[in-house]
Amino acid sequence: MHPILHPATNRPPTLPFQASTMASPRHLLKLSGALLLLCVGVCVARNSDFSIVGYSEEDLSSNDRLVELFEKWLAKHQKAYASFEEKLHKFEVFKDNLKHIDKINREVTSYWLGLNEFADLTNDEFKAAYLGLNAAPARRGSSRSFRYEDVSASDLPKSVDWRKKGAVTEVKNQGQCGSCWAFSTVAAVEGINAIVTGNLTALSEQELIDCSVDGNSGCNGGLMDYAFSYIASSGGLHTEEAYPYLMEEGSCGDAKKAESEAVTISGFEDVPANDEQALIKALAHQPVSVAIEASGRHFQFYSGGVFDGPCGAQLDHGVAAVGYGSDKGKGHDYIIVRNSWGAEWGEKGYIRMKRGTSNGEGLCGINKMASYPTKDK
Template sequence: MALSSCSRLLFVASFMLFSFFVVTSSDPAHDFSIVGYSPDDLTCINKLINLFESWIDKHGKKYKGLEEKLRRFQIFKDNLKHIDERNKVISNYWLGLNEFADMTHDEFKKTYLGLKTDQLPKRNQSPEEFKYRDFENLPNSVDWRKKGAVTRVKNQGSCGSCWAFSTVAAVEGINQIVTGNLTELSEQELIDCDTAYNNGCNGGLMDYAFAYIASNGLHKEEDYPYLMEEGTCEQNRDESESVTISGYHDVPANDEESLLKALANQPLSVGIEASGRDFQFYSGGVFDGHCGTELDHGVAAVGYGSSKGLNYIIVKNSWGPKWGEKGYIRMKRNTGKPAGMCGVNKMPSFPTKTN
């Protein structure tokens, strides 16, 4: 009996390196929703291996040996199944293969989150003290990227320093709004030097980091570059110029209208719960998936708008430009829940700066 082209390729491959990949014959056929691949491609074992190899090349992955590569392939296959199954049932956003596709969800959470809310500072809950309380004529949409107040998407890598990236994004924004200069600032300085309450790669909070910058200023990124690990504090590095802020304000918690008022005036630091599996593979659209409100990730809100009847907040992440919509996620607003999507309304804050 003649073999199909897929079977012939698999037969030949059995004598080669990839014969060691374990894929059970009891796996059901899946209509995988991966751009550029047909259902037949992704039910053929050899094609799955080819997809894995092309993904490895695209993302420059390196593994210590065959055993590790086999383990990562199995994780990759399981993640591929999750992406396919979710894309069949969700409609307003979609998932895709990204550089995290060889990580288990537990590995991902341990590596890329880092907001610590167990020792929250006392927050300003008084509406009377909220700086933008009386702001009127809220625009229909705001995008601080288009206004020149947002720097490139950065990548925290394998350091739980999201809190520093969230802080810096908000400070870069207000600095540009006040001075007209868009200047990349140093997350590494916060990781190394802001240690009274924050814990470097083991997490922290944006309000504490704002307080540090108000007291000490913050160096430029080029003068104090990111290491993806904790280093030695060099607060006076090269005596180079620092950017300063006057202080910070908290937006009243669980109040989306107040969040939008503040966001219409400047980028904000916000906390979200990003531990859901769909977050790992978010690729585009308005995210309205399942998530709670236990904040575990610091990000920056840089605008809001509407698309096809869905209102959203534009969020800048720190997982690099290959994640999501070139490093951003649009998160649904007007959910009817005070805490908002994934708790985005729970803990917004922003730096202040005078001329």
């Protein structure tokens, strides 16, 4: 356990935050030039391995410690800026985000925030770079059927975690490409393929970005149902190894696709909208593509715990639900969600989102637009 976490709760420290302790750009300029220029160009490696929480009480004790914290954060995330002026601007953003993170960590008990790789981005910059769901008014399920409709609630297991059942690949990172819809789709297809065949195979998000163009817009957003439709009608989806991720749009690579066998699906179905019980029924049988609102600062800096923070239901991000369970100690029921922002975000790339809310749309709209692929044996 990292020393800045409280042993009893595994939570970040609660810190008294004073804006006056933050170094201004004017003061920053007066500090050692060597210190300031460490990460203008090539970042200097540090021995300190910061946790995703990213700060301690001592880090806010002086201007020098705050600057040092910023430099360590830059080194950890290999950040480099084009100019000294840009670095000063990013330091101001970093300070504002740290103030927000510390404030929430003192006020909230069910989850906590951390200085992750997004700590030098304003919320507007974050939203522009890392979301990408195009929520269409019409849905395109292969039929109106919901195959899990007749499953009795009493027959559902108390908890399910498809990671432990070998149906979830390692967490991936979409980078600054609005391709969340492709990652959500692929996670669900990888899951049902593993369940049916016993083979867990990493599949290609890049193929969807390049080739699934009916209703989708590559790095400018898309929708999981359209991607499922492409996979079902085009002969399947190829492996990530044969068709690797580029973090940008490319041309549809027929030559790449010919180099490997495709994983097929039979079709896909939509989970009845705004019905959490239906989502849990589906999730008990396979990973499910879901859409959420992920644009808030709480979500941007989520680091751990059962998230019940402020968010609306304006869907802007595609993710994959890969299980559900309960935090017995605090009585929180949750859905396990795999994100596509890398393993350093959240709980090693995952977030536990509270379920059982009074709102039919679910927390952050998670019940509004869920769907899953089908695969015949």
